[in-house]
Amino acid sequence: MEDYTIILLIKGGNLSGANSYQALVQNTFGFPGLLILSALQFLYPFIAMISYNITTGDTLTKVFQRIPGVGPDHIVANRHFVIVISTVLCTLPLSLYRNIEKLGKVSVMSIVLTVVILVIVIIRAATLGPEISPTEDAWLFAKWNAAQAVGVMSFAFICHHNSFLIYGSLEQPTLTNWTRVTHISVGSALIISAVFALAGYVTFTGYTQVFCSTNQGVLSATPLIFILPAACFLKLSSGRWYHRENLMPTFLIVLGVLVMITGLTMTGLNPQDCSHGMELFYCADANVSTTAPPV
Known part of the structure; x- marks a missing residue:
């Protein structure tokens, strides 16, 4: 469905003559729609950056403690x-790039490191x-x-805010080429995410902990992925909502609303305890360096 909405976003842009997500929403729903989109596009990366910082702080500190002489009281811990x-x-230097093409080498390095980490996770499983x-x-x-997981995965797969930038960077920005690029990108991301999830859950089963910050994906990511692209296309399309080409966008709007309501309700009824940095029983002893600095 995310694969479909990324393509749907570009279709809507072609219909309205827009070359950005903001322009598409403004051309379709006016200034109020632009305000809503701007708020969501701020909220999503803001939550994402918090999530990345939490991940960095919780993981790298444990890695550094494996260095001989680095204990829990060391500054790098x-x-x-x-x-x-x-x-x-x-994070800051990468965020300051105004031209997305300059991130190409960083993206290649990221893919290579992702594969390396995936191999390590499989071995440790x-x-x-x-x-x-x-x-x-x-x-x-x-x-x-389980509805909370839909919002979390939506949060992980969202790239709609960059879709027009990537589309414009293609040598031949046609809908056919964009469809091919989208299928390959989303498909490969799905395979890698599925292997990560399977290897991680096989290892830890019920001890697997939820990432609390990404629960907010039901609020910020779901409208950006499901609701707004489908709503823009439906309004720009000449046919009725029950016409064949409009059935899927209509379904996505309904699905997005249900996911938001259900996900937020489940988050309130089933809050998760976040204990960042806590050592679980199977790694508490192994994560601390056995070589202590001299007294």
């Missing part, structure tokens, strides 16, 4: 210090997994609060 340094040296006892009912397909 301080999550706030690591977050500040990684933001200033990595085979080596660490047997040491962790599976939890009760670990292989239930879905529980009653």
Whole structure:
């Protein structure tokens, strides 16, 4: 569905003559629509940056503690210090690029590192997994609060805010080429995400912890992915909502609204406890360097 809405976004842009997400929404719904989109496009990356900082602070500190002589009280084991340094040296410089084409080399490096991490996760699933006892009912397909996962995955796959920039960077920006690029990109991301999820859950089963910040994806990402692209296309299309080409966009609007309502309701009824930096029983001893600095 996200693959479809990315293509639908460009179709809407071609119908309205827009070359950006903002221009498309403004041409379709006027200034109020632009305000809503602007708020959502601020909220999504803001939550994303918080999530990246949390991930960095919770993971790199544990990696640094494996260095001989680095203990829990060392400065590089301080999550706030690591977050500040990684933001200033990595996140901020990358965010200041105005031309998305300059991120090409960084993207290639990111893909290579993602594959490396994926291989490590698969290896650890085979080596660490047997040491962790599976939890009760670990292989239930879905529980009653599974709707939250839709918002989380939507948050992870969102790239609609950059779609027009990437479309314009193609040598031949045609709908056919854009469809091919979208299928390959989203398909490969789906495979990698599925392998990550499977290897991680096979290893930890019921001890797998939710990423609390991305629960807000039901609020920010769902409208950007499902509702707005479909609503713009429906309004720009000449046919009725029940015509064949408009049935899928209509379904996406209904689905997006249901996901938002259900996801927010489940988040309120089933809040998750976030204990960032807490060591679980299977790694608490292993994560601390055995070589202490001299006293």
